Amino acid sequence: MSYDPNCNNENCNANRAEYPLTDLLITGTEINYLFICPTKLWYFAKGITMEQENEWVDLGRFLHEQRYANEEKEVLVGSIKIDFIRRGDVIEVHEVKLSKSMEKAHEMQALYYLYYLKKLGIKARAVLHYPKLNETKEVTLDGREGEIEKAIKEVERIKSLPAPPKPVKLKKCLKCAYYELCWV
Amino acid sequence: MRKRSLTLLSDGTLFRRENTLYFENELGRRPLAVEGIYDIYVYGHVTITSQALHFLAQKGIAVHFFNHYGHYDGSFYPRESLNSGDLVIRQAEHYLDGEKRLRLARLFVRGSALNMERNLKRWKVNDGFSEELRELLEKLEGARKITEVMNVEARIREAYYSRWDGHLPEGFKIVKRTRRPPENEMNALISFLNSRLYATIVSELYNTQLVPTVSYLHEPGERRFSLALDLSEIFKPIVADRLATRLVTKRMLSKGHFREELKGVLLTKEGMKKVLSEYEKELSKSVRHPELKKNVTKKRLIRLEAYKLIKHLIGVKEYEPLVAWF
Numbered sequence: 001m002s003y004d005p006n007c008n009n010e011n012c013n014a015n016r017a018e019y020p021l022t023d024l025l026i027t028g029t030e031i032n033y034l035f036i037c038p039t040k041l042w043y044f045a046k047g048i049t050m051e052q053e054n055e056w057v058d059l060g061r062f063l064h065e066q067r068y069a070n071e072e073k074e075v076l077v078g079s080i081k082i083d084f085i086r087r088g089d090v091i092e093v094h095e096v097k098l099s100k101s102m103e104k105a106h107e108m109q110a111l112y113y114l115y116y117l118k119k120l121g122i123k124a125r126a127v128l129h130y131p132k133l134n135e136t137k138e139v140t141l142d143g144r145e146g147e148i149e150k151a152i153k154e155v156e157r158i159k160s161l162p163a164p165p166k167p168v169k170l171k172k173c174l175k176c177a178y179y180e181l182c183w184v
Numbered sequence: 185m186r187k188r189s190l191t192l193l194s195d196g197t198l199f200r201r202e203n204t205l206y207f208e209n210e211l212g213r214r215p216l217a218v219e220g221i222y223d224i225y226v227y228g229h230v231t232i233t234s235q236a237l238h239f240l241a242q243k244g245i246a247v248h249f250f251n252h253y254g255h256y257d258g259s260f261y262p263r264e265s266l267n268s269g270d271l272v273i274r275q276a277e278h279y280l281d282g283e284k285r286l287r288l289a290r291l292f293v294r295g296s297a298l299n300m301e302r303n304l305k306r307w308k309v310n311d312g313f314s315e316e317l318r319e320l321l322e323k324l325e326g327a328r329k330i331t332e333v334m335n336v337e338a339r340i341r342e343a344y345y346s347r348w349d350g351h352l353p354e355g356f357k358i359v360k361r362t363r364r365p366p367e368n369e370m371n372a373l374i375s376f377l378n379s380r381l382y383a384t385i386v387s388e389l390y391n392t393q394l395v396p397t398v399s400y401l402h403e404p405g406e407r408r409f410s411l412a413l414d415l416s417e418i419f420k421p422i423v424a425d426r427l428a429t430r431l432v433t434k435r436m437l438s439k440g441h442f443r444e445e446l447k448g449v450l451l452t453k454e455g456m457k458k459v460l461s462e463y464e465k466e467l468s469k470s471v472r473h474p475e476l477k478k479n480v481t482k483k484r485l486i487r488l489e490a491y492k493l494i495k496h497l498i499g500v501k502e503y504e505p506l507v508a509w510f
Contacts, residue, residue: 046271047268049393163499
């Protein structure tokens with residue numbers, strides 16, 4: 001069964017009984033943040049966002065808008081929003097990133113999308129783009145479902161905490177939009 | 185690009201043509217880089233088109249209006265784009281719980297008082313203020329009602345004004361704090377700066393998830409954005425009072441910068457211009473922040489105060505009001 005994002009028809013919706021996935025309500029960004037910083041994840045999930053002020057975020061947005069202007073972008077599927085997709089024999093999920101410094105987080109985010117789509121019965125593969133480095137990296141799910149399930153549980157645990165986890169000061173904090181909030 | 189505040193002192197029209205904002209008056213038409221504008225302060229007689237307002241709303245730029253006398257009239261406060269239901273509930277919780285509200289109200293007064301003390305020490309006119317303050321702060325800790333907190337605050341302020349005068353040159357003494365209308369030059373200057381500071385704080389709050397109408401020392405929503413009034417207690421001594429003092433002791437302002445009207449003593453246009461330009465300079469000065477271990481502007485300190493409040497509300501860290509170390 002394939003998923004048609006353009007379908008607004010009731011019957012069509014009835015055909016995909018598993019959509020939306022009520023047990024998967026977290027976003028790709030949340031999975032990403034889990035591997036960057038649990039404190040940031042908590043604040044972000046509670047709506048205390050700082051991204052609007054971060055120049056790195058702006059730069060990423062700009063790159064995404066300009067570099068892949070002709071792609072089918074910001075594809076919303078339930079609770080996930082994919083940078084852009086390409087349709088072929090299998091659906092290709094594309095994520096655009098600035099640098100490789102958070103590679104693990106990027107990979108897990110892409111894996112989560114693949115996991116999510118698989119639950120919907122959609123076969124897909126993922127490509128991470130690093131246009132500034134002129135590099136791409138392919139990510140496949142095979143056999144890594146357990147890793148993703150563990151991450152999902154951890155995101156849910158952190159989101160349910162009454163207060164954010166204590167931050168840990170690392171080098172990456174200096175570039176983070178939450179720096180002042182965490183350390184003031 | 186660092187976004188900056190835009191102040192419109194002259195008369196003219198603010199409008200949008202395509203994706204550019206323009207300010208036009210008899211001197212010509214000036215395009216304004218909208219991406220570089222943080223907020224706008226309007227003192228002149230300015231006509232704003234609805235198209236300009238749509239554009240400003242889209243860019244999340246607040247516009248603050250001041251009347252002919254330089255008093256705050258109101259703000260164009262674009263639809264909130266930063267929402268956190270969780271934080272709103274915590275804000276309300278800290279208001280509804282009497283103990284929690286009192287704690288915050290006391291902290292605002294305490295911070296304000298310690299900043300006044302800091303000023304008097306800088307000006308070398310402390311003259312027994314610190315001793316008096318210790319007693320009043322003890323009373324503050326014992327205050328069981330918001331009205332009691334307010335009373336202590338008024339007594340601290342009175343003690344502060346009487347000494348502050350000792351540092352001011354002849355002709356620029358406060359004598360007695362008078363508001364509507366300000367009865368002499370120094371009162372006019374303080375009121376003008378306080379209005380401007382209040383609007384600055386409103387802008388900062390707009391850029392956070394805090395709801396500006398839920399406050400603790402002042403009654404929520406009682407006229408205007410009362411949370412900005414709470415926070416302004418902390419910043420009045422170290423921003424407005426210091427700047428007012430500097431402007432008159434360094435003779436940057438003279439009697440000629442003021443005029444007398446039925447509405448009391450007021451700054452002239454030239455006076456406002458001078459004060460506003462010094463205000464902008466003052467807020468863009470930076471100081472080394474001991475916790476963050478980096479330089480932050482004085483304006484940024486307001487935002488940091490909002491962050492500290494957020495952390496208090498969600499139970500991360502007890503709010504500690506800013507006490508100037510500079």
